[in-house]
Amino acid sequence: MEIKSIVLRYMRMRLLYPFKTSVGTLADKDFILVEVKSKSGLSGWAETVSDAIPIYHEETVKTNWHMLKDILIPKLMNTEIQHPDDVSNAFKDLRGNYNAKAALDGAIWDLFAKEQGISLAKAIGGVKDKIEVGVSVGIQKSEKELLQKIEGFVSKGYKRIKVKIMPGWDMNILKAIRREFPDIPLMADANCAYTIDDIPYLTQLDEFNLMMVEQPFGFDDLIDHARLQKELKIPICLDESIHTAEDVRKAIEIGSGKIMNLKIGRVGGITESLRIHDLCIKNNIPMWCGGMLEAGIGRAHNIAITSLANFILPGDTAPSAHYWQDDIITPEVTMKDGYIEVPNGPGIGYEPNRDKIEDFMLYSETFHNHS
Numbered sequence: 288m289e290i291k292s293i294v295l296r297y298m299r300m301r302l303l304y305p306f307k308t309s310v311g312t313l314a315d316k317d318f319i320l321v322e323v324k325s326k327s328g329l330s331g332w333a334e335t336v337s338d339a340i341p342i343y344h345e346e347t348v349k350t351n352w353h354m355l356k357d358i359l360i361p362k363l364m365n366t367e368i369q370h371p372d373d374v375s376n377a378f379k380d381l382r383g384n385y386n387a388k389a390a391l392d393g394a395i396w397d398l399f400a401k402e403q404g405i406s407l408a409k410a411i412g413g414v415k416d417k418i419e420v421g422v423s424v425g426i427q428k429s430e431k432e433l434l435q436k437i438e439g440f441v442s443k444g445y446k447r448i449k450v451k452i453m454p455g456w457d458m459n460i461l462k463a464i465r466r467e468f469p470d471i472p473l474m475a476d477a478n479c480a481y482t483i484d485d486i487p488y489l490t491q492l493d494e495f496n497l498m499m500v501e502q503p504f505g506f507d508d509l510i511d512h513a514r515l516q517k518e519l520k521i522p523i524c525l526d527e528s529i530h531t532a533e534d535v536r537k538a539i540e541i542g543s544g545k546i547m548n549l550k551i552g553r554v555g556g557i558t559e560s561l562r563i564h565d566l567c568i569k570n571n572i573p574m575w576c577g578g579m580l581e582a583g584i585g586r587a588h589n590i591a592i593t594s595l596a597n598f599i600l601p602g603d604t605a606p607s608a609h610y611w612q613d614d615i616i617t618p619e620v621t622m623k624d625g626y627i628e629v630p631n632g633p634g635i636g637y638e639p640n641r642d643k644i645e646d647f648m649l650y651s652e653t654f655h656n657h658s
Contacts, residue, residue: 288368288399289326289656293360293391295352296320296644296651298334300582302610307425308451308478313338316580317348319355320615320644323394331398332639333588335390336552336579343579344506344527344553346386354387356652363391364656371396375558385530385555392556393588401634406591408629408636411557413594417626421447421601422609423476423578426456430463437468444625447472447498447601453480461495472601476501479527483511486518493520498600499546502526509534512543522546526577530554532562539570546600548577551588560592568597578603583616587635590620594629601625615643 298320305314319335337346359378366377374392381388400410408415422445427433437448448468452460452475464473474497481489481503492500499522504511506527516523522545525538530553538544547567551560567574576593579585589604604627607619614620616637620627630636 288395288402290364290368291324291326291656293363293654294322294324294651295355295654296322297348297352297649298582298615298644298647299649300611300615300647302580303612305425306580307427308453308476311340311342313580316582318582318585319348319351319390320584320648321355321390321394323391323398325398325402327402329398329401330639331394331396331401332584332635333390333393333397334581334585335386336550336581336585337386344386346384350384351387351390354384355390356654359384359387359391360654364654368395371399372558375556378555386552389552389554389556392558393551396557397588397634404633406629406631406636407588407634408591408594409631411561411591411595413591413629414596415594415629416631417628418590418593418598418604419446419601420605420622420625420627421445421449421472421575421603422605423449423603424451426451426453430460433460434463434467437464437471441468441471444622445601445605446625447474449474449476449501449603451476451478453477454485458491461492461497465495472498474498474501474524476526477503479504479506483514486515489515490518497521499524501548502528509538509541509543512538513541516542516544524548526550527553529563531559532566535563535566535572539566539572545572547572547574549574549592549598550577550579551592552579552585557588557592561595564595564597573597573599575600576602576604578605580610582611583607583614583620583637584635584639586620587616587630587637590627590629591635613643613646615640615647
């Protein structure tokens with residue numbers, strides 16, 4: 288695989304509605320669109336998923352730009368790439384910056400699949416032709432508004448409802464949901480909103496027949512989650528705490544949780560995602576794919592990863608129209624009867640819509656391989 292050039296595009300897209308969690312509210316999604324062009328004439332695509340400010344993890348869109356421009360792209364240009372695994376190997380001595388690494392890793396995987404003439408899902412070992420779709424519901428202005436949104440999502444056929452919780456918007460809300468929807472598959476996502484002092488309070492979560500509670504404690508914690516898991520009947524699902532397969536190994540060893548949420552950007556790319564997937568299979572830890580409000584190209588990567596065998600729980604990969612007036616791919620991601628079909632075309636299986644990309648782009652920079 289010979290790289291001709293790499294294009295970074297700084298993108299900004301307006302969400303259909305603001306998305307509120309325990310750590311903040313997002314109305315616009317800023318991200319970097321990465322295009323890796325090969326000398327064969329093909330392009331591989333991926334997105335960064337960091338926020339404009341570090342409210343999910345320490346990376347931001349602008350730190351991603353710096354890492355990509357000044358460190359990762361120059362290093363990649365000087366790396367011989369026979370297989371996408373060579374990307375993560377090239378970056379292994381560079382600390383952190385998982386999301387910036389993941390964008391290049393993902394673009395190379397897309398390009399690799401296209402050069403092989405196969406889908407990204409097939410290239411990584413996917414086995415499904417469709418995936419179950421769940422939906423994430425942010426914190427609303429009122430209980431009534433939340434219940435109305437859930438009713439709408441249930442009527443559309445979503446296979447699982449995830450609600451964001453935080454102190455003051457938790458047990459009362461879950462009780463109201465179960466009163467109206469006693470049987471829907473339901474989970475709660477805390478986004479690190481609680482502390483170890485809340486363990487006695489959080490044991491009330493067992494009353495609501497939840498599939499899981501996601502990341503109740505700190506973004507870098509494993510130990511306190513293990514203490515809480517001993518007190519809970521429902522599984523804890525880890526999110527922010529997991530960046531590597533080694534993190535997963537430690538979490539399993541001390542009992543920090545029983546389910547893993549995988550986000551490609553959070554763990555440094557598809558290559559590390561595959562390592563985590565295989566480790567979870569070995570230890571009987573079920574998985575699902577989380578969402579970071581991706582546009583269509585990032586969403587396509589999530590669809591591919593969810594086609595793997597151990598993604599047995601519905602993820603957050605909702606259709607394009609759930610988030611955007613217009614997406615940046617053709618066709619847009621659609622859902623039927625609670626499922627999204629896994630595309631079988633080359634690479635991600637969706638065509639980047641260059642006109643829409645141009646509409647949402649604030650600026651760009653191109654880096655040429657002079658070797």
